[in-house]
Amino acid sequence: MDAERRLRAEVYHSIQDLERVRPEWESLLAQFPSSTTFSTLTWLIPWWRAFGGDDRLQVIGFRDRAGSLAGLAPLSLTSSCDLWFQLRWLRFMGDGSQDSDNLDFPVRRGFEALLSLSLLEWLEKHRQDWDICRLSRLPAASLVGNRLLADIRALGWSVFISRHPCSAIELPESWELYLKRLSSKERGKIGLRTRRLEKRYRVEIRKCSEAGELDAALEALFELHRKHWQLRGLPGTLHVPARRQFYHELALQLAGAALELWTLKLEGRIVATQFGFRHRDVVFSLQEGFDPEFSSDSVGYVLRAQVLKRLIAAGVRRYDFLGGTDESKTRWGAVVGSYLNFDFARPFSRGSLPLRLKYKGAECKAWLRNHLPETAWSTLKALRQG
Template identity: 30%
Template sequence: MSLYLRVSESAEAGRLASLRAEWTELFDAAGQPTPFLSWEWLFTFWRAFGQRRDVRILEARGRTGRLEGLLVLQGRRPALGPRRWSLLGNGLAGADALDVLARPGAEPQVRSAIASHLLRTLPEWDALDLEDLPAGSPTVEALTRALAPHGVEVEVAPRFTCPGFALRGGFAEHLRRIARRETYGRRCRWLARQPGFRIEVATSVGEMAEAMEDFLRLHRLRWAPEGGSYGIPPGRVEEFHRAVAPLLAARGFMRLYRLFVQGRSVAAVYGLELGGRFYYYQSGMDPAWSPRSPGMVLTGRTVEDAYARGLGYYDFLRGTEAYKRDWADGGQETVALRLRSPGLRAEALQAAEGAFRAARDVARRVAPERIWLALRRARRNLGLGAMGAFEGR
């Protein structure tokens, strides 16, 4: 039997706060969504970065009024120029596998209803950039099927590789498959002999402020020799994590690991856990200890802990750094779905994007790597300024 759904749209940012209970009920019912689709993550993201942007909240409801699906977009509606929207959560905080949030059993109907709504409102937008969708997401097919016959140009582009592995057997068996297992063993034994060696895991709201501050200190130390972190730069992005960590901890999603030696933490891992899945979000380390590889040891402990806790999958999220490849034997991909409505403004946007990509490719060929990284950081800082100031409420 088909499910009747009606999609309503709100542009009121206050609606995000009032949806908390229904959003949380839908999220909990939805099986295994990522923590990046939780109310805690996305509402805090909006408070941190969205104050100078518009919001579009698409709610799919059944005849009884129950919330069956949700899609939240952010963007601007300028008087001139293209009207461009993206997924709330895209950008500065590095969230992977964003998507439509839908109740189990209603997923096809929810996506179809949202696609129909986007078609009805086609005159109101020029570009939809839905980045970091899971590869193979049914959202891609649903929106393409609904919009492409009406002149909307569709592009699906690869985004990130997210290394990971299914947990099978036990940690000892996994360790035998690791190329650097002997180095890992030596580092573990050496650190374990040092005065004050211990590993702590912060999970509760009460622990989170101190543990997050310590993690941020180590993260800054790790990236200072390279000009600063691109993942969690000081300022608004750090403030976002200070605000979201206790909210996630209250839901049981936070696992912040720290390795201590000689009375001081020297490595940390910022992890999230949900639905039998561990997400390795970020890390930090005191470079003075790098010859002893505390980061490798602590990562190994998170893997060992995931086996001990009976989890099913370990997700390193975006990036194919060597330390992730040490442990992972597979992974998943994310994609960007880019939709361009027919019309002059969309065509102008497409031409501008083509020119930017061409200039970027030239810059990559002629600029030394250090200059290219500096340009990326400058662009990131401009993005931070445009996204607006953090406002605690």
């Protein structure tokens, strides 16, 4: 790379290092059009405290000739055994717990190509420290992500791509316009279920924004989530102590305009909750729960409708369900999309062979599933499990 255009890399290995560059980080995000909550230190630092464990931070800041921060590669290093290989994986800070989506490379406009090349140069220079780089849940239109993918292919490195489904609602300027986008059946359900609930109970829908009320609302979320999944014979995801710790710290950090923690009460009792957060004119829906005892009253459905109505009035123009495309999301007018995932390794490196084995094995499994008779596939699965 031309020395005159090279970006200077510096690595941040601790939360203290990240706190020192917080003002620059936030300034960079303000210039980054694809910025989301998931790229902020408000999200990443609480996540790291909860889930970082024995992993090592490898957050790389790239500076221009004047010393200004031009881009970030928020990475971490973890180890795991995969296909009998003990491997060192570089991945996004925030990846690994299934909580973070839209992970990306914040960058100043015009520095996308240079950031990609500078990152690859850094990876080559530090090739003894990592085996495979796994980049998960990037936005499909990630500027640096797509440029990096093209540059990796040009180098001839081993790279394997996959997609993960997601969905979001593009919201209009008024509730009336939004309702017109829904089916007549869905419009009718919103009105009918809301009126029926208000006729049967004293209904209170509230956005929790004060720090003093967060604990009670979060504990209600944890309990309602548990009840819902218990009916399916599953624990859900909110019983994990690390996730509860993360949610509590995140809610405190976001308390105020950015936090979208909503509750629906019937006769003073919380029976449905939604936990999300706002970034610019987008609200991300992270988690929710409702009391199965009141499932016939459609409390979760009514809460969703009323939250959407209030968010539209507050200027929100996108409601992002994040991962998943099930009917409970698409019926609200959500458009299906996908996140970009890719794993790569240097050719003939320690990570190249297991990476190829992993993906070729997955391709072979998919082929067998699609071409074998159902009885033969079931027999093969039973033999493997046995």
